[in-house]
Amino acid sequence: MDFPIDECGKSPKQLGFRFPAEWEPQEAVWFAWPTRGDLWDGVLLRVREQLASLYVLAARYQTVRVLCPKGAQAELRGLMAQAGDASDVVLYDYQTDDVWIRDFGPLFLLSEDGAELALTDWRYNAWGNKFPLQARDDCAPAWIAEALGGRRFAFETVLEGGAIESNGSGSLLVTEAVLLNPNRNGLVAISEIEARLAKG
Incomplete structure (x- = not known):
């Protein structure tokens, strides 16, 4: 069935x-953090910068939840800190493709x-x-x-x-x-x- x-x-x-x-x-909006360079050949860093800014912007209005593996969370937090207040962004230790x-x-x-x-x-x-x-x-x-x-x-x-x-x-x-x-x-x-x- x-x-x-x-x-x-x-x-x-x-x-x-x-x-x-x-x-x-x-209650919240969900995102996934890019980790595979083979899918973002030559543009991965720029994509990450833009997404970090988007997370901070969206968090002005509601909670943002991001699937991001533990090993990439420090980089993401650093990029979000450059973009503004990320206190309403919650990271979850899961790696997507x-x-x-x-x-x-x-x-x-x-x-x-x-x-x-x-x-x-x-x-x-x-x-x-x-x-x-x-x-x-x-x-x-x-x-x-x-x-x-x-x-x-x-x-x-x-x-x-x-x-x-x-x-x-x-x-x-x-x-x-x-x-x-x-x-x-x-x-x-x-x-x-x-x-x-x-x-x-």
Whole structure:
């Protein structure tokens, strides 16, 4: 059964969770720190400087959470110190393969009363296996759920977070070219994808 279920075998919908809209209040925004020079050939330092500045800027408005391996945290802290106040930036010791956490990271769900946060863990295959060696990114949602002590709903459907939007009231907008591309989910019918999403 390929519906998002938690350890109790129930779907988010059955347990009273919903996928909030992007414009609703947020507790935090997540980023991933670039560590692989092979993916950022010749521009890695500049990318790091720009991202450190972005983290500091975003932290003016809400908490910023960054996946950054322990060995790279001193460099990141130094770059953020040059950019301003980083007191609302929280670092997590996890190394990703790339920075596109919008696509590989968890989608956060909220209980109807707003008291509980949960995470979805979709499969991620680097945009249809366009890039090799991205296994750490696919594992990031499970790691984040454990780090936060949150409920995790996992299933085998490939979905990039940038390919789905919610109005917060049960309607979803998805990118058909992503979900129905054979390099993501094989030869699956749109009705099957819709059924999987509706169960969640």
